[in-house]
Amino acid sequence: MHGISPLHYLIVSALLFSIGVTGVLVRRNIVVILMSIELILNAVNINLVAFSHGHHHVTGQVFALFVMAVAVAEAAVALGILIALFRNRGTVLADELDLLKW
Amino acid sequence: MIEAVLFYIFAALTLVGGVLTITRRSAVMSAVWLTVSLLGVAGLFLTLGAEFLFVAQIVLYIGGITLLFLFVIMLVNLDAAAQVRQFRRAWPVVVLAGIGLAAELIALLIKGKVEWLAGSPITPGNSEALADLLLSHYVVAFEIASVLLLVALVGSVLMGQQRKRSKEQVEG
Numbered sequence: 001m002h003g004i005s006p007l008h009y010l011i012v013s014a015l016l017f018s019i020g021v022t023g024v025l026v027r028r029n030i031v032v033i034l035m036s037i038e039l040i041l042n043a044v045n046i047n048l049v050a051f052s053h054g055h056h057h058v059t060g061q062v063f064a065l066f067v068m069a070v071a072v073a074e075a076a077v078a079l080g081i082l083i084a085l086f087r088n089r090g091t092v093l094a095d096e097l098d099l100l101k102w
Numbered sequence: 103m104i105e106a107v108l109f110y111i112f113a114a115l116t117l118v119g120g121v122l123t124i125t126r127r128s129a130v131m132s133a134v135w136l137t138v139s140l141l142g143v144a145g146l147f148l149t150l151g152a153e154f155l156f157v158a159q160i161v162l163y164i165g166g167i168t169l170l171f172l173f174v175i176m177l178v179n180l181d182a183a184a185q186v187r188q189f190r191r192a193w194p195v196v197v198l199a200g201i202g203l204a205a206e207l208i209a210l211l212i213k214g215k216v217e218w219l220a221g222s223p224i225t226p227g228n229s230e231a232l233a234d235l236l237l238s239h240y241v242v243a244f245e246i247a248s249v250l251l252l253v254a255l256v257g258s259v260l261m262g263q264q265r266k267r268s269k270e271q272v273e274g
Contacts, residue, residue: 080261
């Protein structure tokens with residue numbers, strides 16, 4: 001077994017990204033869909049840090065930090081919206097929110 | 103050698119946690135497995151030499167976002183939601199598409215020729231290097247990110263207050 005290159009990390013990142021995309025598309029519960037979005041953002045972060053490691057430069061880690069900040073903001077607002085949604089519609093299933101469908 | 107072992111342990115944690123996150127029936131179990139997956143990602147950051155991001159990942163994601171998810175699961179009554187069908191009817195198609203996407207990405211990654219710099223960058227003081235870059239070259243983006251966090255804070259509080267305000271409007 002030879003050494004671990006950044007390519008290994010990129011493959012883990014690709015797999016995690018695919019898991020997240022599958023989760024967004026397959027689940028009905030909005031809470032779990034939001035969790036899958038967090039998985040996708042984490043896959044992006046692994047990618048950025050792996051490139052930062054492979055090119056011996058810290059910029060990728062700065063970007064990963066910004067991704068984290070935006071992810072936190074997104075999670076806070078999305079969960080606030082979710083609570084308001086549950087109060088108004090009484091459901092957390094994505095396919096029951098079809099007011100705009102005709 | 104120890105690097106390889108640690109990498110495979112953390113990669114397994116990340117991927118198994120991710121798969122269980124999207125397949126568990128109960129949202130609480132999903133949140134728990136999400137925590138495991140995020141811990142695996144934190145470990146991967148550590149093996150890549152990104153100590154600051156490792157700590158930020160644990161404090162922000164595991165301490166912050168997972169807790170937020172658990173609070174929302176508690177506030178939003180999910181007992182009724184756990185009784186019904188959890189997956190869309192077209193789930194086999196979606197799973198096939200996900201596997202196809204993964205295969206395509208991995209094929210592209212393996213075919214692509216990226217020149218990696220040899221050796222591992224010895225960075226004693228990863229946090230210092232990060233802070234230097236963050237507060238010099240990316241200082242504008244840093245300030246914008248702080249404003250964004252403030253807006254998100256106010257926005258989420260406003261979302262939580264919605265019902266009380268609309269009741270006052272109805273009475274008034």
